[in-house]
Amino acid sequence: MFPHIINASSSSLVAIAAVRRACVLTTSVFNNLVKNETLTKDDASPVTVGDFSAQAVINTILSRAFPSDPIVGEEDAADLRGNAALRARIVELANKALAGDVQDGEKKEWGLGPGSEQSADEILEVIDRGRYEGGRSGRMWTLDPIDGTKGFLRGEQYAVCLSLIVDAKVHLGVIGCPNLPSDLSDPSSPRGNIFVAVRGQGAFQLPLFLSPLSPASTSLATKLTIPRFKKEELNLLESVEKAHAKLSFNERVAQILGVSRPPTRMDSQAKYSALARGDGGVYLRMPTGTGYREKIWDHAPGSLLVEEAGGVVTDSRGEPLDFGLGRTLGENFGVIAAGKEVHAEVLDAVKRALAEESKACRL
Numbered sequence: 001m002f003p004h005i006i007n008a009s010s011s012s013l014v015a016i017a018a019v020r021r022a023c024v025l026t027t028s029v030f031n032n033l034v035k036n037e038t039l040t041k042d043d044a045s046p047v048t049v050g051d052f053s054a055q056a057v058i059n060t061i062l063s064r065a066f067p068s069d070p071i072v073g074e075e076d077a078a079d080l081r082g083n084a085a086l087r088a089r090i091v092e093l094a095n096k097a098l099a100g101d102v103q104d105g106e107k108k109e110w111g112l113g114p115g116s117e118q119s120a121d122e123i124l125e126v127i128d129r130g131r132y133e134g135g136r137s138g139r140m141w142t143l144d145p146i147d148g149t150k151g152f153l154r155g156e157q158y159a160v161c162l163s164l165i166v167d168a169k170v171h172l173g174v175i176g177c178p179n180l181p182s183d184l185s186d187p188s189s190p191r192g193n194i195f196v197a198v199r200g201q202g203a204f205q206l207p208l209f210l211s212p213l214s215p216a217s218t219s220l221a222t223k224l225t226i227p228r229f230k231k232e233e234l235n236l237l238e239s240v241e242k243a244h245a246k247l248s249f250n251e252r253v254a255q256i257l258g259v260s261r262p263p264t265r266m267d268s269q270a271k272y273s274a275l276a277r278g279d280g281g282v283y284l285r286m287p288t289g290t291g292y293r294e295k296i297w298d299h300a301p302g303s304l305l306v307e308e309a310g311g312v313v314t315d316s317r318g319e320p321l322d323f324g325l326g327r328t329l330g331e332n333f334g335v336i337a338a339g340k341e342v343h344a345e346v347l348d349a350v351k352r353a354l355a356e357e358s359k360a361c362r363l
């Protein structure tokens with residue numbers, strides 16, 4: 001069932017290969033991460049050698065496979081130009097990942113295999129291929145090389161996230177979740193899944209560390225459909241970081257909806273993946289009031305995954321997410337993702353909770 005999708009679109013084969021290579025890299029970085037391999041960016045958020053080298057690997061593959069496609073990537077190489085030790089480590093990690101043997105489902109022409117190592121300048125340049133400003137027309141990729149960097153550093157959930165956007169619509173979404181257990185209620189269940197959605201062709205979960213074309217992978221591939229939830233089965237999927245989403249607001253929404261199960265807190269777009277395969281039923285992310293604008297790479301692949309699994313994704317006013325406004329989602333305010341039967345009810349509850357809040361402010 002799944003190879004049909006891979007063959008139908010060469011972009012999906014390239015994207016899956018790129019995300020898998022990056023996930024092997026980030027897993028190994030986590031196991032060997034030492035002090036001084038993490039920086040704090042101007043916005044006070046962390047970035048590690050894993051984020052930079054994963055962006056180098058994915059951008060290399062995309063640039064070789066689709067030389068004229070622009071990329072909107074989270075990271076840029078500015079901080080590395082003045083830090084020789086960090087730069088050397090990133091070059092070493094990226095080259096090790098690129099030079100690994102070419103596997104089934106990959107091509108040497110994508111800059112892979114022994115002898116594919118690049119110079120330090122080439123690695124910095126390829127990281128900076130991610131500086132595209134975005135826009136409403138044509139093809140572009142979004143890349144979040146490690147989404148949920150804080151989760152990554154804690155050894156919890158994070159995701160390697162890639163999407164292809166054409167004329168502001170997400171056409172392909174690939175999310176690698178190295179630490180996501182196959183059964184959320186059983187933390188000892190096998191970890192490592194990759195989620196793939198192609199517009200109009202469905203959403204799928206595959207084992208991350210097997211070639212997507214191998215019979216073993218094909219036999220384990222599952223098509224994802226969000227089930228119809230009864231009220232007592234729902235629970236909210238939400239951020240771990242209090243600075244990223246207004247968790248007290250979620251509590252009130254859960255109360256209005258009559259949801260009694262405690263929320264599931266998880267870093268990164270693993271929340272969209274979990275929702276798409278039937279966990280939780282609702283992902284709610286409300287702004288904290290700092291004026292932060294959501295980034296397109298934090299939502300593009302996840303939103304397509306949920307829609308292709310039969311769900312609905314809007315902002316908190318019921319508007320579609322607009323991926324054509326540049327690197328951010330612009331005026332979109334919050335995110336509600338849920339199965340189609342539940343979404344309208346959650347939107348009503350959000351509107352009610354917002355009205356209560358503004359009434360309380362006026363008093």
Ligand SMILES: Nc1ncnc2c1ncn2[C@@H]1O[C@H](COP(=O)(O)OS(=O)(=O)O)[C@@H](OP(=O)(O)O)[C@H]1O
Pocket residue numbers: 045074144146147148149150151238239240241242243244245266267268269288290292294295298
């Ligand atoms: N203030 C604020 N508000 C909303 N979102 C923010 C904010 N600051 C950062 N970010 C982005 O949140 C991304 C992490 O995803 P999550 O919030 O879903 O996961 S977490 O549980 O909070 O870690 C995180 O992605 P990564 O930087 O890739 O980790 C950020 O892009």
Ligand SMILES: [Mg+2]
Pocket residue numbers: 045046047074149
């Ligand atoms: Mg970040």
Ligand SMILES: [Mg+2]
Pocket residue numbers: 144146147148297298
């Ligand atoms: Mg992110």
Ligand SMILES: [Mg+2]
Pocket residue numbers: 051074144145146147148149
């Ligand atoms: Mg990131």
